Amino acid sequence: MSKNRWNFPDLGYGIGLRTVHYPTILEESPAIDWFEIISENYMDTKGRPIYILDKIAEKYPIVMHGVSMSIGSTDPLDIPYLKKLKELANRVKALWVSDHLCWSGVAGTNIHDLLPMPYNEESLKYTISRVKQVSEILERPLILENPSAYIEFTSSDITEWDFLVALTKESDCGLLLDVNNVYVSSFNHGFDPNEYIDAIPSDRVVQYHLAGHTNKGTHIIDTHSDYVIDQVWQLYERSCQHTGGRATLVEWDDEIPAFEVVHAEVLKAKAYRKQPEVAMVGV
Amino acid sequence: MDKENLQVGLERFQRWMSAAIMYKGTDNQALKSTEVEKELPWAEALKFIKPSKTLTQIERIGLYRSMYILRLVDVLKIDFPSIAAYLGDDDYYDFVERYLQVYPSRSYNLNNLSYDVPDFIKTAPKIKNRAFLYELASLELMLSHIFNVEETPLLTKEDVAAITAEVWETAKIIPIKAFHLFAFKHNTNAYLEAVQNEVKPPKVKKQDTWLAVYRRNYKLWRLPLSYDAYNMLSDIVAGKTLGDAIVNAIEKSSESQEVLQGQVFNWFQSWVKEGFFQKIETP
Ligand SMILES: [Fe+2]
Numbered sequence: 001m002s003k004n005r006w007n008f009p010d011l012g013y014g015i016g017l018r019t020v021h022y023p024t025i026l027e028e029s030p031a032i033d034w035f036e037i038i039s040e041n042y043m044d045t046k047g048r049p050i051y052i053l054d055k056i057a058e059k060y061p062i063v064m065h066g067v068s069m070s071i072g073s074t075d076p077l078d079i080p081y082l083k084k085l086k087e088l089a090n091r092v093k094a095l096w097v098s099d100h101l102c103w104s105g106v107a108g109t110n111i112h113d114l115l116p117m118p119y120n121e122e123s124l125k126y127t128i129s130r131v132k133q134v135s136e137i138l139e140r141p142l143i144l145e146n147p148s149a150y151i152e153f154t155s156s157d158i159t160e161w162d163f164l165v166a167l168t169k170e171s172d173c174g175l176l177l178d179v180n181n182v183y184v185s186s187f188n189h190g191f192d193p194n195e196y197i198d199a200i201p202s203d204r205v206v207q208y209h210l211a212g213h214t215n216k217g218t219h220i221i222d223t224h225s226d227y228v229i230d231q232v233w234q235l236y237e238r239s240c241q242h243t244g245g246r247a248t249l250v251e252w253d254d255e256i257p258a259f260e261v262v263h264a265e266v267l268k269a270k271a272y273r274k275q276p277e278v279a280m281v282g283v
Numbered sequence: 284m285d286k287e288n289l290q291v292g293l294e295r296f297q298r299w300m301s302a303a304i305m306y307k308g309t310d311n312q313a314l315k316s317t318e319v320e321k322e323l324p325w326a327e328a329l330k331f332i333k334p335s336k337t338l339t340q341i342e343r344i345g346l347y348r349s350m351y352i353l354r355l356v357d358v359l360k361i362d363f364p365s366i367a368a369y370l371g372d373d374d375y376y377d378f379v380e381r382y383l384q385v386y387p388s389r390s391y392n393l394n395n396l397s398y399d400v401p402d403f404i405k406t407a408p409k410i411k412n413r414a415f416l417y418e419l420a421s422l423e424l425m426l427s428h429i430f431n432v433e434e435t436p437l438l439t440k441e442d443v444a445a446i447t448a449e450v451w452e453t454a455k456i457i458p459i460k461a462f463h464l465f466a467f468k469h470n471t472n473a474y475l476e477a478v479q480n481e482v483k484p485p486k487v488k489k490q491d492t493w494l495a496v497y498r499r500n501y502k503l504w505r506l507p508l509s510y511d512a513y514n515m516l517s518d519i520v521a522g523k524t525l526g527d528a529i530v531n532a533i534e535k536s537s538e539s540q541e542v543l544q545g546q547v548f549n550w551f552q553s554w555v556k557e558g559f560f561q562k563i564e565t566p
Pocket of ligand 1: 178181209251
C-alpha cells in the first residue's frame with residue numbers, strides 16, 4: 001500500500017462533527033473511527049462548543065477542516081486567524097489541518113464562500129508562496145481540498161488537476177481529495193473526472209471527502225444534503241486503486257439525518273476500497 | 284474576438300467578482316453597475332466568464348450571487364430568530380440585503396456579522412416599530428454573546444455562609460461573565476419566548492419590563508425581574524456594595540422599607556441558586 005508523503009495515519013472512516021449529533025456522541029460514545037471539525041466553529045468561543053469538543057477530543061482522533069483561510073485571496077494573510085488555528089490544533093491534538101483551494105473575499109470583505117481561482121501561472125505562483133507562508137506559521141504541512149465550482153474563467157490556461165499537481169509539489173502541501181467535488185465540477189464544466197482522479201499524485205493524498213449533492217439538471221450544487229451517488233463511489237474506488245486508501249469522511253451539512261445514517265454512509269466506503277490493482281513493482 | 288482569452292490580474296479579478304456577488308439588484312444590474320464595471324466592464328466580463336453547455340455567463344455568476352445572500356440570510360437567522368419572525372420572510376430578506384450593504388462581513392468569524400444589527404436598526408431608514416426591534420435585536424445579540432463567553436467559577440452556599448454578618452454591608456458581589464441585565468420599554472422577552480416556543484407571539488405593546496440573561500451549565504437562561512430586584516442587581520453589577528445597593532433600591536421602590544428588606548434575602552438566595560455570581564469581595 002502506498003503511503004502519503006508525511007506518513008499521516010489512515011484513520012479509517014469518519015464523519016464531520018455536527019451539533020445535531022452531540023447528544024448521540026456524548027451519551028452513547030459510538031464506535032466511529034474519527035471526527036473532522038469545522039475549525040472556525042470552535043475558534044472564538046469559550047462556551048459550549050469548545051467544552052464539548054474537548055470532551056470528544058479525549059475519546060476520538062480529530063482532524064481540523066477550515067473554511068476561512070482564503071489561501072488564494074490577494075488580501076494579506078490573516079495572521080491572528082492562523083495563530084488561533086494553530087492553538088486549536090494543539091489543543092485538540094489535530095492529526096492534520098486542512099482548508100480549501102479557494103479565496104473567500106478581498107479588500108477586507110468576506111463573502112463566506114469557497115470561491116474558485118482562475119488556474120494560470122500567476123495564480124499558481126501566488127498560491128505556492130501563500131501555502132509556504134501558512135505552513136511555516138502553522139508549523140505543519142497544509143492540506144488543501146479541491147473545491148467544487150460553478151464558474152470558469154477564460155484566463156485559466158491549465159486544468160485544475162495540473163494546477164494541484166504543481167501546487168502540491170512546489171509548495172509541499174497535501175491534498176484532501178473531495179471526490180464529490182471532482183464529480184460536481186466535472187458535471188458543471190464538462191471535463192472527464194477519471195482524467196482528474198488519475199492525474200492526482202497518490203503520495204500527496206492525505207484524506208478523502210465524500211458527500212451528496214443536488215442535481216438541478218443544468219448544473220450541480222454541492223449541498224452536502226444527500227447520500228453519495230454511485231458515480232462518486234466509482235471515482236472513489238478508482239482513486240483508492242491509486243492510493244491504496246486513505247482516511248475517508250462523509251460530509252453531511254443540510255437536512256442532516258441521524259448519526260447512525262451518516263456513519264453507515266461512510267462505512268459503505270469499505271466495499272470500494274480495495275488493494276491497488278497494479279503492483280508498483282520496481283518503481 | 285469572442286474566442287480571445289481575456290487575461291485579468293488576480294487582484295482585479297477578485298475585486299470584480301467580489302463586487303459582483305455583493306451587489307444588491309438583479310444579476311444584469313450587478314454586472315452593469317458602476318461599482319462592478321469599475322473593476323471589469325460588462326463587455327469584458329462576458330468574455331472573461333466561460334459559459335457552460337447549459338448556463339450563460341450571467342447565470343453562472345448568478346449562482347454565486349444567490350448563494351451569498353441566502354447563506355447570510357440563514358446565518359443571521361441563527362442569531363436573530365425573533366427579528367426574522369417579526370419581519371416575516373420577505374421583509375426579513377430585504378432587511379438582511381440592506382444590512383449587508385452597510386455592514387458587509389469583514390471577519391472570517393460569522394458571529395461578528397451580527398454585531399451591528401442593533402445599530403443598523405437604530406439608524407437605517409424605513410424600520411417598522413424601531414424601538415421594539417432595537418430591544419429585541421439587543422436581547423438576541425446578547426444571548427449569542429453570552430453563549431460564547433468564558434465560564435467563571437460559581438459562588439457556592441459555603442462561600443455565602445463564610446461571610447460574617449458585619450461585613451455584608453460592605454461586601455461587593457461579582458457576577459459571572461455570562462450575565463447581563465436589561466430594562467425594556469416593551470414586552471420584548473415575552474415576544475422572544477413565544478418565538479422560541481414556536482407559538483404565536485403576543486401583540487407588541489409598550490410595557491416596562493426587566494430581565495436577567497445568563498448561562499448556567501453552558502445553557503442560556505432568562506429570568507424576568509421586578510423593578511426593585513432589577514435596581515438592586517444593576518447596582519451590584521455596577522460594583523456598588525451590597526449596603527449601597529439595598530439603600531438605593533429602597534429609595535427607588537414604591538414598597539415600604541420593611542417589605543423590601545424582607546424580599547432582599549429571598550432574592551439573594553434565588554440569585555445564588557441560579558448561578559448569577561462568581562465571588563464575594565470583602566474589604
Ligand atoms: Fe469537502
